[in-house]
Amino acid sequence: SQQGEEDPQALSIQEGENATMNCSYKTSINNLQWYRQNSGRGLVHLILIRSNEREKHSGRLRVTLDTSKKSSSLLITASRAADTASYFCATLMDTGRRALTFGSGTRLQVQP
Amino acid sequence: DAGITQSPRHKVTETGTPVTLRCHQTENHRYMYWYRQDPGHGLRLIHYSYGVKDTDKGEVSDGYSVSRSKTEDFLLTLESATSSQTSVYFCAISESPGTATALNTEAFFGQGTRLTVV
Numbered sequence: 001s002q003q004g005e006e007d008p009q010a011l012s013i014q015e016g017e018n019a020t021m022n023c024s025y026k027t028s029i030n031n032l033q034w035y036r037q038n039s040g041r042g043l044v045h046l047i048l049i050r051s052n053e054r055e056k057h058s059g060r061l062r063v064t065l066d067t068s069k070k071s072s073s074l075l076i077t078a079s080r081a082a083d084t085a086s087y088f089c090a091t092l093m094d095t096g097r098r099a100l101t102f103g104s105g106t107r108l109q110v111q112p
Numbered sequence: 113d114a115g116i117t118q119s120p121r122h123k124v125t126e127t128g129t130p131v132t133l134r135c136h137q138t139e140n141h142r143y144m145y146w147y148r149q150d151p152g153h154g155l156r157l158i159h160y161s162y163g164v165k166d167t168d169k170g171e172v173s174d175g176y177s178v179s180r181s182k183t184e185d186f187l188l189t190l191e192s193a194t195s196s197q198t199s200v201y202f203c204a205i206s207e208s209p210g211t212a213t214a215l216n217t218e219a220f221f222g223q224g225t226r227l228t229v230v
Contacts, residue, residue: 100204
C-alpha cells in the first residue's frame with residue numbers, strides 16, 4: 001500500500017487563487033518531499049522538509065509538516081496557469097532504506 | 113534534466129519477450145532508482161542501487177531484475193514481459209558526490225520510458 005496519500009485527488013481553481021494539497025503517511029519518516037510533474041514529463045523536486053521542521057517556504061510554496069498527525073500540506077499562493085500539473089508527496093522512511101515512497105498525487109488545474 | 117538519459121523513450125513489445133531499459137547518468141550520483149508509474153498508484157519503487165553491483169528490491173520487484181556494472185548505468189530487465197508491466201518507467205538518481213548522506217537530498221528524474229506489452 002502507498003506510504004503517502006494525497007488529498008484531494010484533483011483540484012481545479014482560478015488563476016490568482018491559492019491551492020492547498022494534503023498528504024498523509026503511515027510510518028515514521030526522515031523527511032518529506034514534494035514533486036511536480038507536468039504531463040508527459042519526469043518529476044521535478046520542489047521542496048524538502050525534515051522531520052524536525054514544521055514549516056518551510058520557497059517562493060510561492062509553503063509546506064507544513066505535522067509528524068504527530070503524520071501529515072503534510074503544500075500551499076501554492078497566487079496560482080498561475082503554468083502551475084497546472086500533478087503534485088506528489090514523497091517520504092523517506094526512517095528505516096534505513098534510502099528510497100522515496102510516493103503518494104498517488106493531486107492533479108491541479110489552474111484556469112486562466 | 114540533471115544529466116539523466118533513459119532509453120528507449122518508447123517501446124512496444126510482445127508478451128513473453130525480454131526487455132531491457134537503460135538509465136544513464138552523467139552526474140556521478142551514488143543512488144539510482146527504477147520506478148513505475150500507473151494511473152491511481154503514483155510511483156512505485158521496483159529496484160534501486162546504492163553503488164556498483166549493490167542493488168536492493170523495492171515494493172514491486174517481481175518479474176524485474178537490475179544490474180549496475182558502472183556508476184553511470186543502471187539497467188532494468190523485464191525477464192518475460194507481461195501485459196501487467198505496461199507502464200511508464202522512470203529512472204531517478206540521488207546523492208551527489210561529496211554528500212555525506214542520502215538522507216536529505218532530492219532525487220532527479222529522467223523523462224520516462226513508455227512501455228507497452230501487447
